[in-house]
Amino acid sequence: MPLLSFLLRQRHVRPDTWIATQLHFNEKWIDMVTLTASGSLTAYELKLNHVTRVLEQAAANTLSCDRSYMVTASKPGATAELQASALSVGLLIVGNNGIQRRLLPKKQTPLPIVRRQLVNAIKAKGNQVADVSGL
Amino acid sequence: MFQDFEQYLSFGATDQETMLALEGRYQGLLVPGTIAALQREGTGGFLLALSAAQAKTRYVIDPRTPLFQQTLPTIKKSFGALAKILNDEEAATVGSKPTPEDFTDARLENWARGWVKFNEQYIDTAGAKFDKYAKKLKKNVEPDDAKGPELIIAPYFVAINDDWWTVSLGLFDKVRSHASSKDVVQAVVTESVGEMDRRLGQINGESAVIWVSDFAELEKSSEELTAYGTLIRKYAEAGKKLFALYGGYFSILMCGIGLTGLSHGIGYGDSRAWVELPQSGPPAPRFYLPRAHRYVSRELAQRLFSVDAKLVECGCQVCKRRPPLTLTYHELMQHSVMCRANEMEVDARRPRDEIASDLDTYHAEFISAIDSHEVGDTPVGTRLRELTVHLPRWSSALRAL
Numbered sequence: 001m002p003l004l005s006f007l008l009r010q011r012h013v014r015p016d017t018w019i020a021t022q023l024h025f026n027e028k029w030i031d032m033v034t035l036t037a038s039g040s041l042t043a044y045e046l047k048l049n050h051v052t053r054v055l056e057q058a059a060a061n062t063l064s065c066d067r068s069y070m071v072t073a074s075k076p077g078a079t080a081e082l083q084a085s086a087l088s089v090g091l092l093i094v095g096n097n098g099i100q101r102r103l104l105p106k107k108q109t110p111l112p113i114v115r116r117q118l119v120n121a122i123k124a125k126g127n128q129v130a131d132v133s134g135l
Numbered sequence: 136m137f138q139d140f141e142q143y144l145s146f147g148a149t150d151q152e153t154m155l156a157l158e159g160r161y162q163g164l165l166v167p168g169t170i171a172a173l174q175r176e177g178t179g180g181f182l183l184a185l186s187a188a189q190a191k192t193r194y195v196i197d198p199r200t201p202l203f204q205q206t207l208p209t210i211k212k213s214f215g216a217l218a219k220i221l222n223d224e225e226a227a228t229v230g231s232k233p234t235p236e237d238f239t240d241a242r243l244e245n246w247a248r249g250w251v252k253f254n255e256q257y258i259d260t261a262g263a264k265f266d267k268y269a270k271k272l273k274k275n276v277e278p279d280d281a282k283g284p285e286l287i288i289a290p291y292f293v294a295i296n297d298d299w300w301t302v303s304l305g306l307f308d309k310v311r312s313h314a315s316s317k318d319v320v321q322a323v324v325t326e327s328v329g330e331m332d333r334r335l336g337q338i339n340g341e342s343a344v345i346w347v348s349d350f351a352e353l354e355k356s357s358e359e360l361t362a363y364g365t366l367i368r369k370y371a372e373a374g375k376k377l378f379a380l381y382g383g384y385f386s387i388l389m390c391g392i393g394l395t396g397l398s399h400g401i402g403y404g405d406s407r408a409w410v411e412l413p414q415s416g417p418p419a420p421r422f423y424l425p426r427a428h429r430y431v432s433r434e435l436a437q438r439l440f441s442v443d444a445k446l447v448e449c450g451c452q453v454c455k456r457r458p459p460l461t462l463t464y465h466e467l468m469q470h471s472v473m474c475r476a477n478e479m480e481v482d483a484r485r486p487r488d489e490i491a492s493d494l495d496t497y498h499a500e501f502i503s504a505i506d507s508h509e510v511g512d513t514p515v516g517t518r519l520r521e522l523t524v525h526l527p528r529w530s531s532a533l534r535a536l
Contacts, residue, residue, distance in 0.1 A: 026434065026460070027433070028434070052514045055513070056514050059513070059515050063434060063438075063460060082512075083512065083513040086510060086512065086513050087513050087515060111460055111461055113461050114460050114461070
């Protein structure tokens, strides 16, 4: 999985990081979410196109995660980037030459009860990176 | 049902905790005939225990017979149970295309006898689990204080044409002729307000329960809402007592001009289309937004809270102004019932022009707060603004009434 390899290379995740994909949480599906050993929660919403939709989903994840990224296959327009910034959402672009981090997400402070619920959901449904990446 | 400002909750098997916790904050329960037929002891014990408790909660069984007016893709157990009550198990058949001609006099006679017996003997046959629910109420209730259904709603069909309407009228007459111990009320169900006006003009009884199929108040134009209100007032002034089987905030306000009351679900159910959904289930955990008088997703409610906590402000004893995402499922349901009870107690009795002004003010406050926030120019801002687009339509309709 190119995204996971990228995150490992960038040391955003480590072998002991928890990872869950297609996680149903608060009536929504989160494409991918990671929980590091230090307790940091980061969500990723992946869509080749449909920037508005992926932005809405990534924005929703800011309510439960410390950081939220949208991951697209092409560079969105300037308006969408401004909107992502306003919504505190980061932007990763997957291209032929690999993954480029275009925008850093702003750190969020989710409600403690919501954070706890998400942590429990990840540990119930997810795996550790070492188990899914073949490390 | 036919006193003033009556608020009934649509009974669902998953909502019992909310109904017990808020006993006394609503006047009655409207129980789908399908549930009453399938879960005779469980639902019955619950209803009888509530009816014997201090608040003397009333209940009525809605026959839900338009089920047997349509082609059913699947037959749920509850459909079969209801058909059995009506002495007509063949009614619950997959793929059949019922016509008014199918409902012969003898068949209607069977339905009427079965339905009257079910209602009149409900207190005897449904009390096996009385003690279980009496304990849950944590109050001293005696089986002798339990009450049967408040009245009988005659089985009915949607008046999609004159023939179906004629069958409904025939059913009502037969049920009335069989009922000895309870009042019988007619249900008038149509697909439009105009058709409702026409049919109400053809009934003789002084009271009726009404249902305009799929009349979603949030989506209706101010003209359509005005027409609905005008209809309510017209028949109220003519001495008819009308109770809406489904309704939201706008219908609550119509209690100020003659509607005697309405029923709504807990967490859902402000409107209903008569064609059966292939699947149903418990309501999604949505937040009732008091100032917009509607349900919204918890995510959007939380967003609004972040934009300006005042936008989601509520004085109820359940939510206690906490962030919407921190409320549990049952807290969300209880919060919605408390809000609706407050709307009935306060807003339904206030002058309509005052309410209209409030709605306009709230709408302006929402838009201003969202526009001036950093999310205002994003898709999230668009979604938030959409939550209040109905308010100007409602205020316009109220001013026209």
